[in-house]
Amino acid sequence: MNLKNFFSNIPDKLSDEIIETVFKSDSIRIERIISQGQSSPENFWYNQPENEWVIVLEGKAMIRFEDKSIVTLHKGDYLFIPAFTKHRVEWTDPNQLTIWLAIFFK
Amino acid sequence: MNLKNFFSNIPDKLSDEIIETVFKSDSIRIERIISQGQSSPENFWYNQPENEWVIVLEGKAMIRFEDKSIVTLHKGDYLFIPAFTKHRVEWTDPNQLTIWLAIFFK
Numbered sequence: 001m002n003l004k005n006f007f008s009n010i011p012d013k014l015s016d017e018i019i020e021t022v023f024k025s026d027s028i029r030i031e032r033i034i035s036q037g038q039s040s041p042e043n044f045w046y047n048q049p050e051n052e053w054v055i056v057l058e059g060k061a062m063i064r065f066e067d068k069s070i071v072t073l074h075k076g077d078y079l080f081i082p083a084f085t086k087h088r089v090e091w092t093d094p095n096q097l098t099i100w101l102a103i104f105f106k
Numbered sequence: 107m108n109l110k111n112f113f114s115n116i117p118d119k120l121s122d123e124i125i126e127t128v129f130k131s132d133s134i135r136i137e138r139i140i141s142q143g144q145s146s147p148e149n150f151w152y153n154q155p156e157n158e159w160v161i162v163l164e165g166k167a168m169i170r171f172e173d174k175s176i177v178t179l180h181k182g183d184y185l186f187i188p189a190f191t192k193h194r195v196e197w198t199d200p201n202q203l204t205i206w207l208a209i210f211f212k
Contacts, residue, residue, distance in 0.1 A: 001169075001171060001175065001177050001185055001186075001187070002185070002186070003177050003179070003183050003184075003185055004183070004184055005180075005182040005183050005184070006161055006182040006183075006184055007181070007182035008182065022184070023159050023184075023186060025157065025211070027133055027134070027211050027212055028133070028134060028159075028209070028211050030159060030209070051131065053129050053134075053136060055112055055207075057163065063107075065107060069107065071107050071109050073109070074111075075113070076111040076112040076113035076114070077109050077110070077111050077112075078109075078110060078111070078112055078128070078129075079107055079108070079109055080107075080108070080129060081107070101161075101207075103134070103136070103209060105131070105133050105134050105211070106133055
């Protein structure tokens with residue numbers, strides 16, 4: 001069995017967000033996303049055709065939804081975002097890495 | 107959006123393993139499993155019809171496969187276990203909680 005570690009190969013500092021697919025099958029895709037201070041571009045909204053279940057494993061982030069509600073995610077907080085639910089990353093902590101585990105599925 | 111925390115409501119000590127479904131849809135099921143010293147019953151093998159992607163978020167555990175190979179999982183280690191791959195939990199650390207995030211899918 002092929003064992004990998006979710007917290008390995010993480011840079012100390014990063015200028016751009018890192019998005020990596022750690023697993024992919026016909027039905028699901030699992031991503032590791034590492035942020036530090038990045039947010040979605042102004043007026044950009046994610047509006048993806050897949051459902052998403054996302055958990056923050058390290059760090060702190062804020063997600064804004066189209067209805068203007070904002071959720072702040074701390075370590076361990078998780079959220080289900082149904083397909084075609086417009087959302088954007090409003091803020092990620094500039095002072096530490098934020099590590100997300102995101103699962104996309106139909 | 108309904109925000110929950112994966113690391114909340116965790117007992118300090120537990121006599122039995124705790125298995126909770128934290129998310130479920132037609133296509134996937136996400137479980138939180140908390141172990142402390144438990145292992146699969148003797149001669150018991152998981153042999154499930156779903157694929158499983160599992161990560162250890164806290165603690166330490168060992169999984170044995172039918173071919174007798176054993177993998178030791180530390181914090182952050184993750185593994186894909188295809189459907190109908192016989193496996194068993196050989197050991198979990200008795201001295202700390204092991205917190206697993208397991209995703210089951212077709």
